[in-house]
Amino acid sequence: MIKRAHGFPGGVHPDYHKELTAGLALEVPPLFERYVVPVAQHIGSPAKVIVDKGAQVFKGTVLAEPSGFVSVPMHSPTSGTVKSVKNLPHPWGPSMLAVEITADGEDTPDPELPRLNHETASIDELRDFIRQAGIVGMGGAAFPTHVKLSPPKEKPIDVLILNGAECEPYLTADHRLMVESPEKVIAGAGILAKILKVKRICIGVEDNKPDALSALEKAAAGQADMDVYSLHVTYPQGAEKQLIYAILGREVPAGGLPMDVGVVVQNVGTASAVWDAVANGIPLIERITTITGRGIGRPGNLVLRIGTLVEDVVRWRGGISDDTIKVVNGGPMMGMAMSGLDVPVLKGSSGLLFLERDEVEQYHHYPCIRCGRCVDICPMKLMPCIISYYTENEMFDEVESLNVTDCIECGSCAYVCPSSRILVHHMKMGKAEVIVRRRKKAVS
Amino acid sequence: MLEAILTLSGLAILASFGLGLAAKFFAVKVDPRVEKIEEILPGANCGGCGAAGCSDFAKGVVEGKYAANACPVGGPSCAAKIAEILGEEVRASEPRVAIVLCAGDEDQCGNRFDYNGIYDCNAADLIQGGFKACTYGCLGLGSCARACPFDAIVITDKRLAVIDRDKCVGCGKCVPVCPRKLITLVPVSRKTHILCSSHDPGAEVRKKCKVGCIACKKCEKTVNGEGISINNFLAVMDYSKDLDGFALETVCPTHTIQRVDQPALQESEKTA
Numbered sequence: 001m002i003k004r005a006h007g008f009p010g011g012v013h014p015d016y017h018k019e020l021t022a023g024l025a026l027e028v029p030p031l032f033e034r035y036v037v038p039v040a041q042h043i044g045s046p047a048k049v050i051v052d053k054g055a056q057v058f059k060g061t062v063l064a065e066p067s068g069f070v071s072v073p074m075h076s077p078t079s080g081t082v083k084s085v086k087n088l089p090h091p092w093g094p095s096m097l098a099v100e101i102t103a104d105g106e107d108t109p110d111p112e113l114p115r116l117n118h119e120t121a122s123i124d125e126l127r128d129f130i131r132q133a134g135i136v137g138m139g140g141a142a143f144p145t146h147v148k149l150s151p152p153k154e155k156p157i158d159v160l161i162l163n164g165a166e167c168e169p170y171l172t173a174d175h176r177l178m179v180e181s182p183e184k185v186i187a188g189a190g191i192l193a194k195i196l197k198v199k200r201i202c203i204g205v206e207d208n209k210p211d212a213l214s215a216l217e218k219a220a221a222g223q224a225d226m227d228v229y230s231l232h233v234t235y236p237q238g239a240e241k242q243l244i245y246a247i248l249g250r251e252v253p254a255g256g257l258p259m260d261v262g263v264v265v266q267n268v269g270t271a272s273a274v275w276d277a278v279a280n281g282i283p284l285i286e287r288i289t290t291i292t293g294r295g296i297g298r299p300g301n302l303v304l305r306i307g308t309l310v311e312d313v314v315r316w317r318g319g320i321s322d323d324t325i326k327v328v329n330g331g332p333m334m335g336m337a338m339s340g341l342d343v344p345v346l347k348g349s350s351g352l353l354f355l356e357r358d359e360v361e362q363y364h365h366y367p368c369i370r371c372g373r374c375v376d377i378c379p380m381k382l383m384p385c386i387i388s389y390y391t392e393n394e395m396f397d398e399v400e401s402l403n404v405t406d407c408i409e410c411g412s413c414a415y416v417c418p419s420s421r422i423l424v425h426h427m428k429m430g431k432a433e434v435i436v437r438r439r440k441k442a443v444s
Numbered sequence: 445m446l447e448a449i450l451t452l453s454g455l456a457i458l459a460s461f462g463l464g465l466a467a468k469f470f471a472v473k474v475d476p477r478v479e480k481i482e483e484i485l486p487g488a489n490c491g492g493c494g495a496a497g498c499s500d501f502a503k504g505v506v507e508g509k510y511a512a513n514a515c516p517v518g519g520p521s522c523a524a525k526i527a528e529i530l531g532e533e534v535r536a537s538e539p540r541v542a543i544v545l546c547a548g549d550e551d552q553c554g555n556r557f558d559y560n561g562i563y564d565c566n567a568a569d570l571i572q573g574g575f576k577a578c579t580y581g582c583l584g585l586g587s588c589a590r591a592c593p594f595d596a597i598v599i600t601d602k603r604l605a606v607i608d609r610d611k612c613v614g615c616g617k618c619v620p621v622c623p624r625k626l627i628t629l630v631p632v633s634r635k636t637h638i639l640c641s642s643h644d645p646g647a648e649v650r651k652k653c654k655v656g657c658i659a660c661k662k663c664e665k666t667v668n669g670e671g672i673s674i675n676n677f678l679a680v681m682d683y684s685k686d687l688d689g690f691a692l693e694t695v696c697p698t699h700t701i702q703r704v705d706q707p708a709l710q711e712s713e714k715t716a
Contacts, residue, residue: 093573094556339557339572362560392562422561429567 035307044070058110077305133277138269142348165238168331178212182219188271295324295354374413492615540614547639549602
């Protein structure tokens with residue numbers, strides 16, 4: 001039975017535009033000639049390259065090793081040769097170290113890929129295997145999954161929540177995954193629950209995806225302690241802390257993590273990737289990405305190899321219209337605009353959004369009129385307007401005392417602001433400055 | 445009437461007596477030199493010396509926390525007077541001046557994308573590593589100019605920070621503000637500068653900027669390797685050596701090396 005979840009305080013209702021791609025089945029592109037795998041695709045320290053220029057690699061060969069605990073390896077998306085290891089354009093910034101691969105068109109899997117019997121493997125073996133498969137959170141933030149699966153002993157976990165909310169407008173990648181392979185999601189959740197030693201699994205899906213809800217319910221039927229929750233359609237319902245509150249009514253304390261209230265949240269895409277890794281031995285070399293927006297020739301939900309260049313995808317999907325002026329990596333609310341199409345698809349790229357001139361407004365920002373709308377809707381119960389003018393005036397002690405580091409940068413405040421203030425940018429700047437100050441204080 | 449006068453004068457005498465006693469017993473001993481030094485100091489309270497302000501510096505200099513010539517604004521004459529008061533020998537210190545090691549204005553170095561965020565270099569640097577094609581170059585949003593207590597930095601209308609050497613006192617307030625660490629303090633007598641901070645390889649620099657250092661090593665050869673070293677694709681000048689005589693600005697093929705002399709700015713280039 002599908003259960004109904006409570007809401008959470010705050011949030012906004014942007015235009016969702018999911019109709020562009022929600023009904024389109026997953027498509028697999030042909031092999032492209034060139035792939036670029038950057039060493040930094042996740043939160044944490046970048047991986048360390050272990051292949052040399054000219055090396056022969058197979059599909060799934062490790063290209064870079066983790067360089068610390070919060071780090072994961074990178075794998076080759078296809079077979080071919082390493083063309084170069086150098087700084088190449090990256091969606092997050094101008095350029096970062098990456099491994100460039102020329103595909104040989106054979107797509108031969110690596111014969112030495114490690115395998116694991118997931119039924120007999122111990123918890124530590126499973127967790128280590130997930131790490132070696134390079135799995136990170138597939139919702140967009142790309143936080144290494146094995147770190148989330150290693151909660152400290154003093155914080156017992158009793159619930160695993162699978163996040164299928166997909167509250168970002170335009171994106172339908174998780175939606176299609178849940179409709180087309182619900183059994184993989186459920187099986188992956190089983191592995192995650194085994195590692196965390198939790199009994200109860202909750203799956204949250206926004207109720208604008210009834211087909212996904214019923215598919216998951218069917219796949220989860222007969223499994224005790226597994227509940228499918230239908231969530232209100234409110235942005236940002238898919239944010240970890242808001243999801244926990246909506247389903248369990250537990251509030252994560254300020255500055256805390258979900259594990260502080262006994263919960264681990266994983267994206268449905270992550271669960272599916274975990275299943276592919278432990279059951280089929282396939283490391284994380286592809287992901288589902290929604291290519292959408294009015295600017296692209298043929299929108300769709302594509303199974304893209306990680307490292308596929310955006311320009312190749314664009315060419316395959318019929319090019320972009322002349323009026324396209326903005327390309328966003330991710331959704332329109334939290335995604336980052338990109339400065340070029342010569343960048344690769346990353347582990348966290350849930351969508352590529354091509355916006356046309358009339359959809360992108362160049363805002364002129366005005367002074368705050370103290371209407372308090374941002375305070376009303378802030379899902380983290382912060383006061384964006386006040387933090388914003390403290391940041392403007394470089395009063396960072398006050399910014400810190402207003403808990404700016406709890407901001408999840410969801411963009412709801414900037415969305416409702418009648419003065420079109422650049423609130424998220426102010427929050428970002430305040431956060432960056434506060435973190436630098438804390439680090440300085442810790443050192444001295 | 446008489447009563448009122450007597451009462452009030454009585455009170456006044458009593459209170460003045462009390463105040464007199466308090467002044468005697470609770471007096472804070474101040475080194476007379478502190479006051480004298482404070483009078484000499486320029487009183488700009490810029491913090492260039494490292495102290496919280498001019499009076500803090502005066503106190504510190506008497507306690508021996510700062511050197512007599514540590515005030516960058518007052519210069520040698522101020523240092524001499526302070527040293528005299530302290531009974532020290534005057535140590536000569538050459539006044540220093542700030543310089544922005546980037547010459548890539550909008551004509552020389554393009555933008556990667558349109559930026560519509562906060563008008564501040566540090567904020568702009570957070571978004572995709574800055575909007576400028578060169579990731580080492582001056583963003584020109586004026587964070588340094590706003591930090592300057594002497595109004596000595598101007599942003600040209602082509603978005604480049606330029607130091608007004610007449611006004612700059614070398615307090616160094618602008619140095620930590622720049623997100624790209626382009627500003628350094630150099631001896632005021634040095635006129636030849638390598639105006640680039642890019643560690644990109646030469647071919648990359650060529651694509652992005654017309655006046656960037658391509659590490660061709662011509663300048664290094666001209667000075668016979670003494671005073672200029674190529675460090676990670678960038679020529680770096682050692683300011684302890686006087687290289688003004690080499691006419692390096694005629695050697696540099698990209699015009700990265702320039703003679704920065706006052707008046708450095710044409711009036712037309714200055715924006716309010």
